[in-house]
């Protein structure tokens with residue numbers, strides 16, 4: 001379970017650093033985010049949801065049935081889209097209305 005950060009997209013805002021519960025994400029000499037020990041990531045997905053430029057992707061590895069599928073999130077108004085990218089190039093989207101979620 002781990003993430004990958006696309007340094008070409010990263011704008012160095014630091015939001016992913018602030019939310020990672022394991023303090024796993026650091027900045028390189030150019031201010032771009034990277035994860036030093038990817039195997040320490042426990043997949044909370046907090047960093048995905050904070051990244052404003054969708055630079056962080058989460059590996060849905062074979063151990064959780066994803067066979068290398070990638071996932072990232074995109075915010076569209078009140079909606080949070082969970083975008084799944086399959087190895088063959090297909091994608092699917094799970095859309096969550098954030099105004100309606102997490103209500104108890």
Ligand code: SF4
Pocket residue numbers: 003019020021022023024025035040041042043044045046047048
């Ligand atoms: S998924 Fe969670 S634990 Fe893993 S790097 Fe992102 S914020 Fe940290």
Ligand code: SF4
Pocket residue numbers: 005009010011012013014015016017032033050051052053054055056
């Ligand atoms: S939240 Fe995204 S843009 Fe901001 S530092 Fe992290 S990877 Fe870079």
